[in-house]
Amino acid sequence: MTVLIDPPVWPAHGTHFSHLVSDVSLLELRAFARAAGVPDRAFDLDHYDVAAARHDELVAAGAVPVAGMELARRLVASGLRISGAERAGSKRAPMLARWDASCPTTPGRTAGEGAGEAAREAAGEVAWHAVGEALDERWREPHRTYHTAFHLFTALEALDTLLSDAAASGAPVPGDVAWHARVALWFHDAVHDGSTPADEEASAALARELLAPLTGVAPRSAAEIARLVLVTAAHDPDPGDLAGSLVSDADLAVLGGTPAAYARYTHQVRAEYAHVPDPLFRRGRAQVLGGLLAAGDLFRTPWGKARWHDDATSNLGAELRDLAGPA
Template sequence: MTVLIDPPAWPAHGTLFSHLVSDASLAELHAFAASIGVSPRAFDLDHYDVAAERYDVAVAAGAVPVGGRELARRLGASGLRVPGRARRAAKADALLARWDALLPGARDVGVELVERWHEPHRVYHGPEHLVHALDSLALLEGRPPGVPGATVVTGARPGVTQLALWFHDAVHDGEAGRDEERSAELADARLASHLGAREVEEVVRLVLVTTDHAPAEDDGPGALVSDADLAVLGSAPDRYARYARQVRAEYAHVPDDAFRAGRAAVLRGLLAGGALFRTPQGATLWEDRARANLTAELTTLDARA
């Protein structure tokens, strides 16, 4: 793992700034930035903005100076890079605007959720995933991406599917199953003063659906939430490859052999578990491509083993 820095060439606030990145681990990047006195507020999804006056300090502390193009190339190859369009949508202000439109009068809840989704240890399970899941849900529900609205499935209460996605990874400590339970508990606690008891109960239930993505056949809202959460599996091959790199980066602390074995087991379980997508729209849009993506990744993992 290497921390990289490009020359200070980006003007803002009366000075020039460099970009400070890691080619493998956000945890390493955060630790390095803290060691040279760079504020956590200088972190911007995949890099730190470092003022010109601290450039020499960063290099002296071990950051490797590279050109801007090389830094961008290394960051992209790492899986940590957040592309421009996704970056704009994942910004805290953009996410808060979406939240305010969904649940007016609950800004305090939205602020907490946005802070949670931007926690520094997240790579895949961060704000970009939230935006992708919400936009995928909008596609399934027949809404324009980024525009909150009622669900179109009979029996679903307005907004509950969107609220479930906002909360489904709100707690992410890397403990499968327990993370979903804690996220559901958070939804129960934070929404109690903003929604009726039945609506809160439904959000909690839908958050728990993402534990195993196995909604009942007659569970329309559960199928929507499950499909939206898994939609990245059916993305274009280059986007899927970036997702796979993000997952590896999120578990950078796990040795390669152990990660390959664990990841391969997950992929085999997904491929052997029946249909990945439970809504007709999701199956049409993503099933075939998802199976091709999963199979290609599994083949690569097996070859490396």
């Protein structure tokens, strides 16, 4: 076990905080934290924030005290660190700004004239923002280590990349299709208890529930967004389903990352299922990865295939070999 803790020098909430990290695995870190009574809500993507009053107790429980610079160096070397730029992009304020920017001024909203219409549109923006706040809270639930606001951020970034590539290829994605895909990504793992397809079904139901009362969202749009959420259960959109293909590709883009980024992703997934015994997790994970490879095309848009297919196939194959080896 290599769990590290630095001195409590970070001021917040009337005290000072230490960082608790592992330079081996997030699963090890989560197991140590839970055994020591550190709540899941103290986890922040790659570390736990722990108050000064607990520092000595955690050292006594086995955490190795190191200087702050040493802790940072070893976290970076482990490959588990979330960079400052990545962390900044997935913070609450920029994420809500992204959500607000997608307020439906085109799909479902009728441009009107006069003060009455302007007031209704302003009220619609307030209601839209409230839905974004509710979704953001869900993505930050403390039991998550992979299906976090960081995953949502990277999926939205991947969608932007796909849309940019489509435009550069001379085949821009229609605005309503892009909008439906973007909003569906916000909902696609809004409910996450670790059960497929129940999570996707519950997330789709949440989309219908939260979008239906919004005057700016047409019923057909709410239904389409719920449908797109369900696509992420099997990642098998029908041929010709451009919106479904965009959502599926953006959600799976992490598979086509660099080997280091992919390894970090696997640690995040394993820690999220810390309650599952290792042999059972390895079998289940191998079945999921084998199913993805057996399905043929991991990515359904031409832009996703060009960007991520080869790296994703290599990453999945390497992980499957690791899963088949000794625990």
